[in-house]
Amino acid sequence: MAARVTVLYFGAAQQVAGHASEEYAADDTLSLRRQIIERHPGIVRVTFRLALNRNLLKEESLLNENDIIAILPPFEGG
């Protein structure tokens, strides 16, 4: 069964999604990406990386129940 996970949107991704967070059910980040794009087609215009439980992902990953995935557009601090 797919894991229930929370997706957090930041920066330009949050403006496209219209929410700060949403719930999804997905086995892995690749499946999650597809679902996010289905729900928010405009997000393809946003460059972003993923963080899984506060750690930046370098490659796709399996997901576990209650994982938190953050959609991180390029950082703009300073």
Add this chain to the structure above:
Amino acid sequence: MKNRYLVGGPITPLLISELMTLGNDDNGAGAVSIFIGKVRDDDVNGNRIKALEYSAYGEMAEKEADAIVKTVKAAFSDVRKVLLVHSTGLVRAGEASLFIMVTSGHRDHSARACRHTLEMVKEKLPVWKKEIF
């Protein structure tokens, strides 16, 4: 988690004064380097920026800021203290949104480590800004 690196609103002169006092309790530190980042009133297509609204992924920012401080201390052996504070929320043009303070025994490491900290903040701190006109 206690929020040690993010502050709501601008980094005021009073807060800067408090941070400098906090970081200046070490008589073995012969050098103090400070960087203060401010919001510019840039002109964007004929519209002047009045403020920036900063947002952050708080839990990750705290973790990354902690890692930045540890990395800088490990890379510069003479560094004694690294203070790092970034704003969230509204910061008006002319106000400060970033404060970095590095102390070290001698000048070389404080100056270089301060610059290095700044570059790491730009690269690693999950913070975003929205222009307000």
